[in-house]
Amino acid sequence: xxxxxxxxxxxxxxxxxxxxxxxxxxxxxxxxxxxxxxxxxxxxxxxxxxxxxxxxxxxxxxxxxxxxxxxxxxxxxxxxxxxxxxxxxxxxxxxxxxxxxxxxxxxxxxxxxxxxxxxxxxxxxxxxxxxxxxxxxxxxxxxxxxxxxxxxxxxxxxxxxxxxxxxxxxxxxxxxxxxxxxxxxxxx
Numbered sequence: 001x002x003x004x005x006x007x008x009x010x011x012x013x014x015x016x017x018x019x020x021x022x023x024x025x026x027x028x029x030x031x032x033x034x035x036x037x038x039x040x041x042x043x044x045x046x047x048x049x050x051x052x053x054x055x056x057x058x059x060x061x062x063x064x065x066x067x068x069x070x071x072x073x074x075x076x077x078x079x080x081x082x083x084x085x086x087x088x089x090x091x092x093x094x095x096x097x098x099x100x101x102x103x104x105x106x107x108x109x110x111x112x113x114x115x116x117x118x119x120x121x122x123x124x125x126x127x128x129x130x131x132x133x134x135x136x137x138x139x140x141x142x143x144x145x146x147x148x149x150x151x152x153x154x155x156x157x158x159x160x161x162x163x164x165x166x167x168x169x170x171x172x173x174x175x176x177x178x179x180x181x182x183x184x185x186x187x188x
Contacts, residue, residue: 025131026120026131026133028075028077028186029077029120029131029133029184029186030118030133030135032071032075032077032079032184033079033133033134033135033182033183033184034135035071036064036067036068036071036079036182037137037182039067040059040060040063040064040067041140041142043059043063043067044056044059044060044142045142047059048142048145052156053145053146053154053156053157054156054157054160056145056146057146057157057160057161057164060087060146061088061164064081065080065088065090068080068081076186077184077185077186078184078185078186079182079183079184080182080183081137081180081181081182081183082094082097082101082134082180082181082183083101083170083179083180083181084098084101084102084105084180085169085170085171085172085173085180086169086170086180087147087161087165087168087169087170088165089167091180093183096121096123096132097134097181097183100119100134100181101134101178101180101181103119104117104119104134104136104178104181105178108136108177108178114136114138114176114177114178115136115138115176116136117135117136117178118133118134118135118136119132119133119134120132120133120134122188128187128188129187129188130185130186130187130188131185131186131187131188132183132184132185133183133184133185133186134181134182134183134184135181135182136178136180136181137178137179137180137181137182138175138176138177138178138179139173139174139175139176139177139178139179140175141175143173143179144173144174144175145157146161146170147170147171147172147173147179148171148172148173148174149171149172149173149174153171
């Protein structure tokens, strides 16, 4: 496992095309990951327009996982959102995802644009090769209503979040920070 982890970390530092065997073997994963954020943002904006930020909480809680599940079923890949500071316990990263998210944070702190951060590697899981791909999700201004600091989160939102997520860790963000990532897994 340690060897796979080191290979994955090294792969994350290379340009994505350099990681792929014989061309960009990760292109379909990249395209799949790119489909969800704009759809989710659109649904989120609609929900905020209808019911304000409190009404939009259900979008991240219920609709985002359903969108990921639908996309997973349509593509045969496993798609989900993860974060180092997760709100939903199901969004906790596995070891590879954690390593890549930590790398994204280091790269963003060094000045890289979080919107361009991605990682890819082929790893062995349970004795079988698996392609992994991650794309950072930078915090949008819209996200700060529920994921920001105490001065950007309204009391009504804070109360609803406390009710739904008593162990919430997904606050304290500022715009353009790495909030988490879309992660895609594809068996070979």
